Every structure is written in structure tokens, then in C-alpha cells.
Amino acid sequence: MNTEILGVIVIFIISIALALPLGSYIARIFSGGKTFLDPVFNPIEKAIFKISGIDFQKEMNWKQHLKTLLGLNMVWFFLAFFVLLAQGFLPLNPDHNPSMSPDLAFNTAISFLVNCDLQHYSGETGVSYLSQLVLMFLQFVSAGIGIAAAVVVFTAMRERTTDKLGNFYNYFVKSCLRILLPLSAIVAIILVFSGTPMNFEGKDSITTLQGQTVEVSRGPAAAFIGIKHIGTNGGGFFGANSAHPLENPTYFTNAVELIAQLLIPFAMIFAIGFFLKKRRFSFIIFGVMTAGFLLLLIPTMIAETSGNPAIEKMGISQISGAMEGKEVRFGPAVSGFWSIATTVISTGSVNSMHDSSMPVSGAMQLLGMMVNAFYGGCGVGFLNFYIFIILAVFISGLMVGRTPEFLGKKIEAREVKIAAFIAILHPFLILSGTALASYFAAHDTDMGFWFSGNATDWLNNPGHHGFSEMLYEFTSSAANNGSGFEGLADNNPFWNISTGIVLLLARFLPIIGPLAIAGLLANKKYIPESAGTLKTDTTIFGVMVFAVISIIAALSFFPALALGPLAEYFTLK
Amino acid sequence: MKNIFPMIKLTIVTLVLFAGIYPLAVFGIAQFAPNHGKGETIVLNDKTIGYRRIGQEFNQSNYFWGRPSAVNYNAAGSAGSNKAPSNPEYLALIQKRIDTFLIAHPYLKKSEIPSDMVTASGSGLDPDISFQGAKIQIKRIAAVRKIDESKIQKLVSEHIEKSVFGPEKVNVLELNLALNKLQ
Numbered sequence: 001m002n003t004e005i006l007g008v009i010v011i012f013i014i015s016i017a018l019a020l021p022l023g024s025y026i027a028r029i030f031s032g033g034k035t036f037l038d039p040v041f042n043p044i045e046k047a048i049f050k051i052s053g054i055d056f057q058k059e060m061n062w063k064q065h066l067k068t069l070l071g072l073n074m075v076w077f078f079l080a081f082f083v084l085l086a087q088g089f090l091p092l093n094p095d096h097n098p099s100m101s102p103d104l105a106f107n108t109a110i111s112f113l114v115n116c117d118l119q120h121y122s123g124e125t126g127v128s129y130l131s132q133l134v135l136m137f138l139q140f141v142s143a144g145i146g147i148a149a150a151v152v153v154f155t156a157m158r159e160r161t162t163d164k165l166g167n168f169y170n171y172f173v174k175s176c177l178r179i180l181l182p183l184s185a186i187v188a189i190i191l192v193f194s195g196t197p198m199n200f201e202g203k204d205s206i207t208t209l210q211g212q213t214v215e216v217s218r219g220p221a222a223a224f225i226g227i228k229h230i231g232t233n234g235g236g237f238f239g240a241n242s243a244h245p246l247e248n249p250t251y252f253t254n255a256v257e258l259i260a261q262l263l264i265p266f267a268m269i270f271a272i273g274f275f276l277k278k279r280r281f282s283f284i285i286f287g288v289m290t291a292g293f294l295l296l297l298i299p300t301m302i303a304e305t306s307g308n309p310a311i312e313k314m315g316i317s318q319i320s321g322a323m324e325g326k327e328v329r330f331g332p333a334v335s336g337f338w339s340i341a342t343t344v345i346s347t348g349s350v351n352s353m354h355d356s357s358m359p360v361s362g363a364m365q366l367l368g369m370m371v372n373a374f375y376g377g378c379g380v381g382f383l384n385f386y387i388f389i390i391l392a393v394f395i396s397g398l399m400v401g402r403t404p405e406f407l408g409k410k411i412e413a414r415e416v417k418i419a420a421f422i423a424i425l426h427p428f429l430i431l432s433g434t435a436l437a438s439y440f441a442a443h444d445t446d447m448g449f450w451f452s453g454n455a456t457d458w459l460n461n462p463g464h465h466g467f468s469e470m471l472y473e474f475t476s477s478a479a480n481n482g483s484g485f486e487g488l489a490d491n492n493p494f495w496n497i498s499t500g501i502v503l504l505l506a507r508f509l510p511i512i513g514p515l516a517i518a519g520l521l522a523n524k525k526y527i528p529e530s531a532g533t534l535k536t537d538t539t540i541f542g543v544m545v546f547a548v549i550s551i552i553a554a555l556s557f558f559p560a561l562a563l564g565p566l567a568e569y570f571t572l573k
Numbered sequence: 574m575k576n577i578f579p580m581i582k583l584t585i586v587t588l589v590l591f592a593g594i595y596p597l598a599v600f601g602i603a604q605f606a607p608n609h610g611k612g613e614t615i616v617l618n619d620k621t622i623g624y625r626r627i628g629q630e631f632n633q634s635n636y637f638w639g640r641p642s643a644v645n646y647n648a649a650g651s652a653g654s655n656k657a658p659s660n661p662e663y664l665a666l667i668q669k670r671i672d673t674f675l676i677a678h679p680y681l682k683k684s685e686i687p688s689d690m691v692t693a694s695g696s697g698l699d700p701d702i703s704f705q706g707a708k709i710q711i712k713r714i715a716a717v718r719k720i721d722e723s724k725i726q727k728l729v730s731e732h733i734e735k736s737v738f739g740p741e742k743v744n745v746l747e748l749n750l751a752l753n754k755l756q
Contacts, residue, residue: 052582169579226599240695245699251736251739255738314671316686460656
């Protein structure tokens with residue numbers, strides 16, 4: 001067990017060690033510096049812009065950035081929606097999987113578009129290879145959108161007064177081409193040589209050693225899994241996601257997939273320091289995030305390695321910890337680590353089934369998504385954190401009686417209103433969705449069109465845990481995470497449509513908010529730092545941000561957590 | 574509205590790049606990987622009898638058994654049980670699995686059964702069991718196959734796989750294949 005915990009520490013340290021140079025590389029890309037990959041990517045990039053007829057040097061203000069962002073997303077939504085609706089008739093479908101129902105296609109297209117990948121289907125039976133490729137395309141571009149949006153905010157944070165914040169197409173194409181593509185290719189190649197399939201043939205049929213006939217699903221998995229983790233998407237090629245032995249064959253690939261999902265969220269934080277030449281500021285942010293991460297991680301690893309108390313009582317040996325829903329080749333230590341990494345970051349891929357996690361772990365996974373700003377997804381993690389910074393600056397300003405300023409710009413009523421709205425939106429979406437679903441479940445309502453049967457039938461577990469299943473689904477949607485308490489029967493109009501709407505609101509409003517704040521601030525007069533300035537690169541400010549995050553999370557979510565996982569914890573003996 | 578055409582054109586170009594060229598490049602590289610990227614298979618007498626990474630159902634008494642599976646080891650799909658640790662029906666099922674296991678292995682003490690042998694895996698296709706899970710089955714198999722226990726003991730020890738930080742494990746399919754060769 002001790003070596004397994006050591007393994008977790010090593011994986012974490014390697015991720016940080018790789019993220020530092022990557023952060024510097026990212027900063028150089030977006031500040032127009034030279035990188036060693038320029039000879040490869042410069043011509044490709046020029047060709048892309050030429051064919052598309054885009055002038056990538058035209059400066060945009062924050063509203064033009066937003067319009068471009070939303071326009072691109074609209075085009076991609078229709079592309080994915082119609083491919084999923086018609087996949088049964090389209091080519092590259094060797095397993096003859098049927099087309100999706102409209103509500104499932106709606107949910108799936110949105111969920112991949114917003115970098116969530118909720119997946120109310122199973123990869124083996126729910127999609128054709130053509131659809132897998134289109135979904136893989138969305139995994140690239142949705143991550144690219146997140147990084148590009150964050151870069152707009154980085155640019156706005158520079159110490160000057162301007163409304164010109166670079167070109168969105170430029171940021172977007174560079175993110176996809178120069179960051180996501182090479183990293184995904186590296187991960188995909190490692191996977192291919194470790195036994196992950198990359199072929200276009202359909203299911204194989206074999207007779208086993210005991211003489212049964214079974215089928216084995218395969219497909220172009222390795223390329224898909226590369227971007228799935230690098231882009232913090234998390235959508236599985238197979239139903240069991242990264243618990244599947246072909247999607248994640250060994251302990252080594254598990255480490256690679258973990259590092260791959262931690263890498264860009266870490267690197268984006270370091271990139272701020274390199275980009276703005278404020279390294280202390282980025283280390284303070286990273287410190288706050290890491291403190292939050294560890295507070296979630298440690299209880300989870302203790303709970304998972306100690307095992308289920310109810311099974312302990314039956315008298316068998318739980319020497320390796322809680323094994324329900326886990327794979328022997330990973331074990332509970334690194335599975336617990338993965339479950340927190342994937343929830344604080346918006347990946348949402350799983351290598352163990354969260355529905356079967358210990359109650360404490362379930363609470364920590366939920367909390368990771370409820371905060372949604374400890375590291376966070378590609379680009380958007382920082383955008384969420386930015387909101388908390390603005391609130392912390394405002395509150396600290398009030399506490400010491402100074403005009404709140406952030407990086408030389410005055411924070412005024414308008415910015416704070418936007419920040420407060422975005423901060424409240426997240427709990428609002430989670431809690432109102434859960435309340436609606438719980439109301440139906442509590443009354444065991446006949447759902448008619450919305451669900452075949454009565455509402456309690458969508459639960460896979462009774463009692464407090466059943467409530468947690470519904471809470472988790474909405475939390476995962478609002479955090480654009482994509483993991484699930486997968487026992488929930490979620491492929492039906494009620495869950496497809498309700499979570500689809502939550503996904504849309506929870507993706508785009510938290511991008512629009514920070515972009516608007518940053519755009520407004522960039523336009524304001526720059527006030528040089530003086531003795532009266534509130535310093536944002538100090539430990540005290542870090543503690544302040546952490547306090548703001550904790551207070552908002554505790555006030556919003558404690559009652560829901562108490563009804564679900566905490567109640568389960570106290571009743572499980 | 575005029576802005577929509579560059580967006581559509583950009584979508585097509587990036588679609589070709591990320592959903593066409595990228596997967597084809599990985600596919601090309603996969604031709605140099607084990608079994609040309611079709612998944613590592615195990616071939617016996619010119620017939621594929623399994624995938625190395627995919628577990629198979631073993632319930633006959635002359636074989637090592639794998640873990641319980643929520644999909645009965647049919648790799649056309651994959652899933653865990655998704656049962657909550659507090660679910661009473663689930664806990665009753667675990668109790669039943671322990672009892673069944675003890676009937677098949679009457680020589681065992683309850684505390685010798687490791688939890689992985691009575692809990693379902695995440696994928697339903699877990700190819701491995703813990704070393705302890707294999708060790709406790711040796712006596713039964715030795716009796717059924719009428720082989721010396723020490724020989725099987727040795728075979729199991731040879732099949733322990735351990736990465737630097739990962740847990741000790743035994744691949745059930747490979748172990749059973751080796752078991753067949755023993756006779």
C-alpha cells in the first residue's frame with residue numbers, strides 16, 4: 001500500500017515538473033515569441049487561415065471575441081447533432097449501431113461541445129466510428145476554445161489601457177494546433193504501444209478458454225483517448241471509460257493518462273506568470289489550488305484504502321481497500337487520486353466507478369466539482385478562479401477601506417455584479433436541478449413522455465445514496481465535468497434535456513462573465529502601483545481567495561452534501 | 574452573417590486535420606505496435622482464444638476464477654455494478670458471494686478471502702486478480718486436476734506481475750493457459 005501512495009506522489013510531482021516548461025511554452029506562443037516548433041507549425045497555420053479566409057492579425061475587442069466564440073460553437077453544434085442523428089445510415093459503422101434519438105443527440109452534441117462529455121450512451125453500442133471521430137473533433141476544439149478564452153483574459157490583464165485584445169481565431173487555432181495536437185499525439189502513441197486498439201474493424205468474436213462465445217469491441221480508441229485527457233474532456237471511447245482494460249491497459253498508461261489530464265490545467269496557471277511576468281502571482285494561485293486539492297484528496301485516499309466498513313464486518317480481508325468498481329491493476333490508492341483529479345479538473349473520465357466509491361470520497365468528488373476552480377478544465381479553470389479573485393479583491397478592499405484594485409485597474413460595481421452573478425449561477429443550476437429531480441423521485445411521479453416509468457426507477461440505489469446520484473448528475477453537468485454516479489438511468493428525455501440545458505448555461509455564462517469583466521477592466525485607466533495598492537501576489541491574498549471560495553461553497557452546498565453523502569457516511573456501519 | 578462563412582470554412586479545415594489526418598497518422602503508427610493496433614490477442618492452435626487485456630469468465634472448478642463482473646465478461650459492452658457501499662441488497666449479494674466461495678473452498682478461513690474476489694470490477698472486464706486471490710484457489714485446483722500443489726504454487730509465483738508502484742496482480746487468462754500446459 002505504501003508504494004502505491006508513493007506512486008501517487010510521484011505522478012503528482014512529474015505533472016508539476018512537466019507543466020512548468022509547458023507553461024513557459026504556452027506563454028511564448030501567445031505573446032508572439034519564437035518556439036522550437038515554429039518551422040513545423042507556421043506553414044500549417046498560414047494554410048489554415050488562408051483556406052478559411054481569415055485575417056488572423058485583426059485585433060478584436062472583448063465583444064468581438066465573444067461573438068466569434070459563440071458563432072463557432074453554433075456551427076459545431078449543428079454538425080455534431082446531425083451526424084449523431086443520422087449515424088445509422090452514415091459510413092464507418094461496422095457494428096451497425098443505430099442513430100441516436102433526438103434528445104440523446106441533443107445532450108451528446110452539447111455535452112461534447114462544452115467540454116463536458118456526460119455520455120448518456122455507451123461507446124460500444126451508442127455511436128458509430130464516424131461519430132466517435134466527430135466527437136473527437138469536438139474534444140479538440142472545445143478545449144481550444146477554453147484555452148483561447150483564457151488567453152483573452154490574460155491579454156486583458158496586462159498593465160495598459162486598451163480595447164484591443166488580439167484575435168480570437170489566432171488564439172484558437174494556435175491552442176489546438178500547437179498545444180493540444182502534439183501532446184495528444186504523444187499520449188496516443190504511448191497508448192497504442194501499450195495495447196490500446198487503433199483500428200477501424202468492428203467487433204471481434206472469439207471462443208474463450210471455457211468455450212463461451214463472446215464479442216470484443218475495438219475501434220480507433222488510442223487517438224480518441226489522447227485528446228480526451230489532454231483536452232480535459234473525459235469522454236470515454238468505451239462505456240467503462242478509463243476503467244476499460246483496452247482504454248487504460250496498465251498501471252503505466254494510467255499514470256500517463258493522469259499526467260495528461262493534469263498537465264494543461266497546471267501549465268495554464270504557470271503560463272499566467274510567464275505571460276504577465278508576475279511569477280509570484282501565479283505561484284500564489286497555484287498554491288491556493290493545491291491546498292484545496294489536497295484537502296479533498298487526503299480524506300478520499302484514506303476512505304478508499306481503508307475499505308467498506310460494512311464489508312469489513314463480514315469478516316473478509318480488505319487488505320487492498322475498497323474494490324467494488326475498481327480494477328486490480330490500479331488499486332484503490334491511485335483510483336482515489338484519479339477520482340479527485342478528474343473532478344477538480346473538469347475531465348470527468350473515470351478509472352473506477354464513482355457510484356461505488358466510499359461516501360466520504362463521493363462528498364469530496366462532489367465538492368471538487370462544486371468549487372470547480374481548483375485547477376479546473378483547459379482554460380476555463382482559470383476563468384472560474386478569476387471570478388473568485390475579483391470577489392476577493394472587492395471584499396478585501398472593503399475590509400481595509402481602500403478602493404478595490406486588481407493589477408492597476410479599479411474594480412467597480414459593474415464588474416462585481418457580473419462576478420457575483422456568475423458565482424451564484426453555479427449553485428443555482430445544481431440545486432434547482434437536483435430539487436426538481438428529487439421532487440419527482442420523492443413523489444414517485446409517473447413521468448409519462450419524460451421517462452418510461454415512475455421517477456424512482458431512475459435510481460440505482462436507495463436512500464441517501466439515491467439522492468447523491470441525482471445531485472451528482474446535476475453537479476457534473478454544471479461543472480462541465482462529465483463523470484457520473486453511473487447507476488442513474490440517464491438516457492431519457494428528462495435527464496437528456498434538463499442536463500443539456502444546464503450544460504449550455506454552465507459553459508457559456510461562466511466564459512462570458514470573466515471575458516466581460518476582463519474587457520471592461522482593460523479599457524479602464526491604468527493606475528500605477530503605490531503604497532496604497534492591495535497586493536495580489538502575497539500569501540495573505542491567497543488565504544483571502546481561499547476563504548471566499550470556502551465560504552461560497554459551504555453556504556451553497558453544505559445542506560445538499562449533508563442530505564446525500566454525509567448522511568450515508570454516518571449511517572454506514 | 575458574413576462572418577459565418579469563415580467559421581464554416583475553418584470548421585471544415587480543422588475537421589480534416591483533427592478528425593482525419595490526426596487519427597490516420599496514429600493509425601499508421603499503430604501498424605508497428607503489437608498486433609497492428611488491433612489489441613493484443615492470445616492465439617492457441619491458430620485460433621484466437623482471447624485478448625490479453627480482457628478478462629474471461631471462469632467458473633469451472635479446474636480453473637482459477639476471476640472477479641465477479643456486472644457484464645458477465647462480454648466485451649461487447651463494459652460496466653461496473655454501480656452499487657453504493659451502503660446498499661442493503663448489494664451487501665446481501667456480497668455475503669452470498671462469500672458463502673458460495675467458502676463452499677467451493679471449504680479449507681479456507683473467511684479472513685483469507687481478499688475483497689477483490691467478491692466485488693465487481695469497474696469495467697466488468699478486469700483481467701486480473703490479486704496474488705492473494707490466486708493463492709487461495711490453489712488447493713482446490715490441485716485437487717481437481719490431481720497435480721502437486723507445489724507445482725501450481727510455483728506457476729502462480731511465476732505469474733505475479735508488479736510494476737514499480739502498482740499493486741501485485743495475476744492475469745487470470747494467462748495463468749489458466751499455463752495451467753493447461755502443465756498437464
